[in-house]
Amino acid sequence: MMDKDPCQPAVGIGRSHGSHSSISKRRMSARTEGSAEYAFKRKQLFQIAAEHFRRDGFKAARLADIARDTGIDRASVYYYVGSKEELFLGVIENVLDANMADAARLIDDLSLSWVERLHAIYVRMMESYEENYPATFVYIQEQMHHIAEQAPATHQLMIKTRLFDQMLMRIVREAMASGELRSDIPHRLAETALFGMLNWTHRWFTPDGDLSGREVAEAYWSIFSxxxxQPGRS
Structure with a gap:
């Protein structure tokens, strides 16, 4: 007999299919009504979940522990989210959407050169990591294709990630094509070098450390730029 997933509500032990459907309806109703108290508690749940996901990883994090630290019982978690996968998505999707919006705005900003646009989104991303700590670092440290195998609901997040990567790649390519960056290095290698430095900060960066997010980004940008x-350019 297969063991039950400890992160899913037990059926027939304290909760029936009917009660599961009932709490789903209550969850949808609460989100629609949008009370300040509900929104506050849901935000708190996501914040605490981010800490657990960062410390334990997606697979090992337990809803029971997250619920305890939020000050609610495990069953009440489902009043705010439908699953651990939805909780994980909620932790990081809004941050990714905001970063994509920033990138789209900068791509369309004709007052800036391509290198200036690349610099701006680079600094903004590190500031976002700091402002939303540890949510974004949870996303970076997890191997998303492994999560997708466990949680099909994360497929949409992976699609957004690829779109964001394409936006960043476009800025790098345009900067090379315009002669602002040297073009004798493959653009994928250049992008990986630049954003790889940024993404590796999940191993050591904390908002209360010696360097701010902007200072880290500017230091890395100096190394990259x-x-x-391009030879001959000031």
Whole structure:
């Protein structure tokens, strides 16, 4: 006999199919009504979940522990989210959407050169990591294709991630094509070098550390831009 998933509500032990349907309706109703108290508690749940996902990883994090630290019982978690997968998505999807919106705005900003646009989104991303700590780092540290195998609901998040990567890649390609960056290095390698430095900060960066997010981004940008400067350009 297969063990039950400890992160899913038990059927027939304290909760029936009917009660599961009932709490789903209550959850949808509460979101529609949008009371301040409900929104506050849901936000708190996501914040605490982010800490657990960062510390334990997606697979090992337990809803019971997240509920306890939020000050609610495990069953009440389903009043705010339908599953651990939905909780994980809620932790990071809004941050990703905001970063994509920033990138789209900068791509369309014709007052900036392509290198200036790349610099701006780079700094903004690290500031976002800091402002939304540890939510974004949860996303970075997890291997998303492994999560997708466990949680099909994350497929949409992976699609957004690929779209965001394409936006960043476009800025790098345009900067190379315009002669603002050297073009003798493959654009994918250049992008990986630049954003790889940023993403690796999940191993050591904390908002209360010696450097701010902007200071980290500017230091990394200096390393990248000097190495990628087109010969003959100031």
């Amino acid at each position: 000097r190495g990628m400067k």
